[in-house]
Amino acid sequence: MANLKVPVAPADHVLGDENAPVTLVEYGDYECPHCGHAHPIVKALKKHFGKQLRFVYRHFPLTQIHPHAETAAEAAEFAGVNGRFWDMHDGIFENQDRLSVALLAELAEELELSAEDLAAAVESGEFAPVVKAQFLGGVRSGVNGTPTFFINGYRYEGMHEFEDLVEAIDAVLAESQSGRRRAG
């Protein structure tokens, strides 16, 4: 199966330490129920692994089946240029069951961002190219649906439950530690 073709770069939305031994990349869709399910699991993983885990989120909206996915992704990017990407990201997933344009405006205002500016950005498609580029990068890396996870660049094929992901990350951690011992 394909591995991650687009390395983690400064333009990415990154949570956690740059030097963390494990990087988890998720390609997600804000309207996908499976991604909604994975959201608190990813948060729990961050807590569980602390400084050992870095998390990267990239957009993969399936717009023909999820009418709000693209707008939500653009709203997160809009919040991102204002330094509030993760707040918007959390807000969207936590309110996924009522995802709408009105909700995105409400979330923007809660973050003290202008709902009017958000509407204008969506209207002009200001962030559409950013979202598209992430989507196409995902396609090139073999993303075939959401969520798709990569652990240190390798596609994760297991279940999207906490225990399964912990096990997979533990295995990569053990490998990187033994590698370091060998090197040292």
Add this chain to the structure above:
Amino acid sequence: MTRILSPGTTAPDFTLPVTPDQRLSLRDLRGQPVVLAFYPADWSPVCGDQMALYNEILPEFQKYKAEVLGVSVDGPWCHAAFARDRHLHFPLLSDFEPKGAVAKAYGAYRDKEGVCERALFVIDEEGLIFWSYLSPVAVNPGAEGILEALENLQKKGHSDGQLESSRRAS
């Protein structure tokens, strides 16, 4: 174990219903690349759905002037409902009667279950199979293989073209 047709083979021609009252023939698409995606059934789970993904990537396929065709043994009315529900913007062909005949010609039929394999073919402008891939039936093969094949096909076209023009020049 199914053996799908391999690159270099002439793609077997077919004429299949594309809607309840229209039919489409492979030979009508000569002169452009064709992506033939056999899949087991309409109505598989939403988010990991192969056809939904191709639908989303359609503009990328169109950059290579490629025509994408989905093929399953579902009937044309089933396809019509599925395409409407998922807003699919490319044709779904019904390999319905005789059941699976086209899939069998491509080596992409599962006798036991009576459905198509998840098999992908990229057919070149002259109707030759340029690339083929058989995916485990439970795994959505994604699109990167198809895009890579279309890219290679285009490169090959360019180098052939250059060869032609250098021949003409000499």
